[in-house]
Amino acid sequence: MSRLLLLVLVLTAGWSTACPTCTCANPALTTIGADQPFAGRIRLATTFRAWAQQDGRAELDRAALRELRLDLTASWTPLERLTLILNVPLQARERTDVSLAKERGFGPGELDLTARVLLVGAQTFRPRHLISLLASARLPTAPTLHDATGSALSLDAQLGPGAFVPALGVSWTAFIGDRWSTFASLTGDVPLEGRYGLRIGPGVQVVGAAQFQPIRWLGLRAGVDARYEAVSFLRGVASPELAGLLTQALADVIVSPVSRLLISAGVRVPFVDTRPGPVSSTPIASLTVLVDL
């Protein structure tokens, strides 16, 4: 059903030729979600990410996951106070178990729809603060992957939990002069039961970052991305291995070589991890290309 909906959307969509005002007074280089919305603004972004994780006990049940992920994101501001954001991931994932048996999957992941309602900062030419309410839903659009014999891949090899995940949050962007800006957000999500009877524990995510622009086309961003997740349940049985706090330091370099184009490269490095696991996550590398239409 979700594929059919996607098919209809793609077939009926046309390329927008609208041109939003590019002389927006705020010089901060912002990514989707932290930006200053104005009616008619459309932004498209692709983010490439690579990450890996190991969990389980060595020699017993250790499994290694690694993933390459391409997020296709579009944001559209139909009204000054309302921005709609759609994110469609394409993922290639590999799981290697303790015996070196591998499962590989490729395909579309789980689609995210976010509505951002601007509470503070609208109708101002150069606002100092943008405060927004965020409401989002992750949809179970990733198909269940099967191998050539028709047997379904394991839960970890699937491209998502296959669950509906509603989330609510608030974000705050502050512009301090021409060179500094900060961004902070707090979101909470409560996943419903998904594939194979997995219900991921409710989570709270906090992101805080400061950005410095020594020159107009170059931004340097540093901050913290932390998520706390409660205990998950698999077919009603508590699975506390991945419950806990994972805090990552983030660092991004943002450049805007030409007007309307923004390129961001960054890394997230785990530094506080209270999950009992045993689990270890590698740094996450990312590269984003963003275009203002």
Add this chain to the structure above:
Amino acid sequence: MSRAAVLFFVLTACAEREPGLMVSVTAEVASPLSLDTATLSIERVELVRCETARPWWRTLSPISTAWAHGGADVEATDPRVVVAPVLVALTSGEAQPVATFAPPPGSVCAVSLTFAPSTADARAQGTTLFLEGAGTRQLSTRRYVVTKSFDARALDEAHPALTLRLRFEAAPPGADGDQTLAALLATVSVVADERT
């Protein structure tokens, strides 16, 4: 064309599975017994790692390795252990599957077999050894752990599969079941066949 490409990209999902390391253990009876019933119960099979020297830097570390979980939990999840009752038919000369492992990489040097009263198969009537037929009826409920060594075999991506063939020389029944069982287990040998 571009829309078709987008559609193909978005709607296509595929998956594959690639087998990992595998060790199969089979049992063969060199001289099958001509009885109505002759069974030998194996309750547990373990692959034994080759002893490896501790790296020198580990000897300097003040931090010891600790398991977050232990005991029965480790036993239950140890991929080098199969706790599943199996009966070997001593009346058959064909190779019989005993256990299959999906172990972690490393070298194995021995296989440890626990012969114990059967807990799963009614044919064995709760015995370790059960012989019946041709005017003979013997049984034994003794428990033995037999470890048989072989030349070290590496298990890694270049050597992903190994078969351990257990061979039993089934002799005519002795004075009683316990004696027959002890004599039978004294003949166990193992041959390691590497498959590529």
